[in-house]
Every structure is written in structure tokens, then in C-alpha cells.
Amino acid sequence: MTVDLVIFTVNLEQLKVLLVKRAEQPFAGLWSIPGGFLESAESLEDAAIRVMQEKTGVKEIYLEQLYTFGAPARDPRARVVTVVYFALIPWQNLPQPTSKKISDLGWHAVEQLPELAFDHREILNYATSRLRAKASYSNIAYGLLPAHFRLSELQKMYEIISARELDKRNFRKRMLATGLLEETGQKDSAGAHRPAMLYLFKKREFVLLD
Amino acid sequence: MTVDLVIFTVNLEQLKVLLVKRAEQPFAGLWSIPGGFLESAESLEDAAIRVMQEKTGVKEIYLEQLYTFGAPARDPRARVVTVVYFALIPWQNLPQPTSKKISDLGWHAVEQLPELAFDHREILNYATSRLRAKASYSNIAYGLLPAHFRLSELQKMYEIISARELDKRNFRKRMLATGLLEETGQKDSAGAHRPAMLYLFKKREFVLLD
DNA sequence: CCAAAAGTGTTATTGATACACCCATGC
DNA sequence: GCATGGGTGTATCAATAACACTTTTGG
16 A cells, blocks of 8 residues: 655646656656555555655645555556545745755656656546646645735646636636635735735635636 | 445435445444455456445446545554445346345435444545535436436436436426437336436446536 | 836626426326 | 326526736836
8 A cells, every 4th residue: 555646836837746766676767756655553644744745845735635546567566556645836835955866856847757657657647637627616726826926826827737828807807706815915026017916815725616 | 455335326216325234343233335355456446346246236337436545543453445436326227135135235315324334424425425516517317327218317316416406498408408318219108197208328428517 | 218017897708597388198 | 188297498697708908117
């Protein structure tokens, strides 16, 4: 029994996923999604949080059980059933990568994945399609944004996840109509142009829209 | 590792689930959902189909992985992680129950459940809410109907699952507009009144509506 | 003063909802 | 001929989609 994680983030206008380069056989040298064995006294979710923290240093994140994969031959060594979770992290919340081991842990754009170990390609395809489906009918994007954000950043997030453009006025209207957002009162003058109002999600939890 | 099943059917205008009375400790005498240990060479889905056939004699049914439950103390004897599937069977497809053992296997209305073993109450609540959610945006009801059916039966199925009444004209309009249905050309004169056209689903597979 | 992102309303279209009567059959 | 479920259309309302210009700031 293992617990594996598909950890998504968005950076440089791309949806990315965290991969680990395998040092050992089988599939040595190929990339895989991070995971670990379930320990005796921990729940599945606790195991997912533990793996998450080991790999990213981050603990408080959006986490959701995705699917359990258990084909008899998915691991050539032995029968391994894996419960896969999917997680979202705002890029801004990630600690800077340490200079060591920089090569065995990396963020990869889901559109340009390297060759993957085990059935991890299938798992990633499934996770990506689920994320995209969720984006269309929920506030899921909050898991990818820092606490305070501009509406334009939120819109960009939805556009990247769903891979299509959205109308600015309709987007703002619909988002504000959900009542999930709140003005912070602060303006972000980091950009070189007109400062934008910063918003936050009143509740950082999953809600279906409309 | 076990595989457990929440098997739904609809009979007498009630949504029902198949339960097994436990003969042994722990929880002897309480009801539980059917399940079994995962065997070494079978996939999770194959295990679910096997359990399904052992308990109901039926093999070809709608089957979907629901969730994996793995709280450390969910089984007082040992650590057991269970992958739960949910299944739908048309009542008409069920073989008549044999007279033996009739008391240790039974269909229970989800609104009047007996006391349940393990965390099976939680599992059933989750399965029921998922089924209800799916009913509102998919053709899921095909799994509960025989191959040929009247539109009024289909409507009744949705009404029972979603626990609310639907408008007959709007329902027929929307259903026929999906293009998923086909007239059989046959009429069902089993009722005491005007015979109804029988329909079938062109494809017996899960589709999101609209 | 120019470039760049922020911000803001109205109209048209589409889909969803509400609603009532005639029809075909078995008894 | 009557009781019962089968079958049909339209009008209103709500939600969604299309669409362009002015404002504010930094450089």
C-alpha cells in the first residue's frame, strides 16, 4: 500500500506538476510522482500530508483523494496498490529549492512531460482531466493563489487550467456574484501600471459555483 | 486490503442498498456492505465484480470506484484499507432470492437503515450523496433500468434518486433532446391503460448531460 | 504623453421553468 | 363510459455570452 501525490502548481503561465527522478530500479532514471508507503498508525490523508511535506516543505494545502490504482502488474516487483491524492500549491508559497539535489526533484509542464515510471502517465492524465473538469464548476483555483490576489490573476489561473480564454467583464461579474470574494481594501502597486484592488477568498474551502 | 461494494437498486419507489448480516465478531449480528479481500492476481475492479457476482449472481452492471477508506482504527482487529465501489442494478435483473440464507442478505431502503458495522454508515452516506449528485447531471439512471423502458419509468427513477418531483413535459423534452435515447418501436401493453412507447439507451455508458 | 493593465453596463441569445388539456386502452 | 397513465406546445423568466471604451498609474 502506497500513497502517491499529484502536486500541481502554476508558474510562468503553465500548469506544472512535481516529479521525482528515480535513483533505483525499476525504472531508474525515469521520472515519477512523489509517494511513500503507508505507515501503520496513520490515515491515508495523513500519509499524503507527510509525503507532501517531505517533498515540498509545505503542509497546508488543498488536498483531495483522486483515485486508487491497483492493476496487478503496475509494479514489476510486487503487488502494490496506490491511493493517489491530488494537491494544489500556490507557486509563491514554495520555498526556494535548495541547491543540492536540484536535479532529482522538478516541476514539469503537464504539456511537456518526460517519460514516466510505472503507470504514472495514466495517473497524471487522469489527474489533469479531473482538475480541468473541476475548474469549470468550482472555486478550485483558490488552492493555486496566494492569500491576496488580483482578479486578473484569478482569471489567468482559470484560463491556464481550462486552456481557454475568458471574457474579463463576464468573469469579474460572475466571480463577485458568488459572494466568495472579499476586497482587502489594499491595492497592489507592484505592477508598472494602474494598481489593482486585491481580493481574498472569504473561506478557503472547496465550493461548487452557482 | 479489501474491496467493498455499495450496491444500489430501486424497488417499490425506494432507493435500496444490499446489506449482509455479519455472522462473526466483530460486530456480529449487525449489517454491513458486502466485500472481500483483494486476491493476488486480480485488479481492484475484477475483485469488485467477483464480490458482486458472489452476492447477487449478476455480473454485467454499472460499476464505479467511489472512494478509499483507510482510517487506522476502522477495523478493530487489524489495519484494513478498503477500496469502495458503487454499483447499480436494475431490480428486474436480480435473480429471485433463494429461500435459504434469506435472512443474512437483504435490500434495505437508504432512508431506513439498520445499525451498521465498522464505518459502513459513513460509507453509505457518502455513496448516497454521490449518487444523488450524479443523478442531477448525468444519465446514470440507465444502470437502474432494464434494457427497454418507458419514459415514465425513467422519470420515476430520477425522481426517486433525487427525491424531488419533475415536470413530465420538461423531462421528456430534455431527455429526448440529449440524443441518448432511441425508440424501440414497440409498445408496452403490460399496464392496464394506454400502452407506452418503449425506449432504450443507444449507449449503455456514463455521459454527462448537456 | 504614451504604454499597459484596471475597471465598468447593456443587449442579444439561450436555456430552464411553469403550466393544462386531449388520447388510447382495459375493465 | 370511466379511470388511468400516455402524450403534447407555448410563454415567461433567468442565466449566459458578446461586445468597447475610459481610468489610473509608471516611466
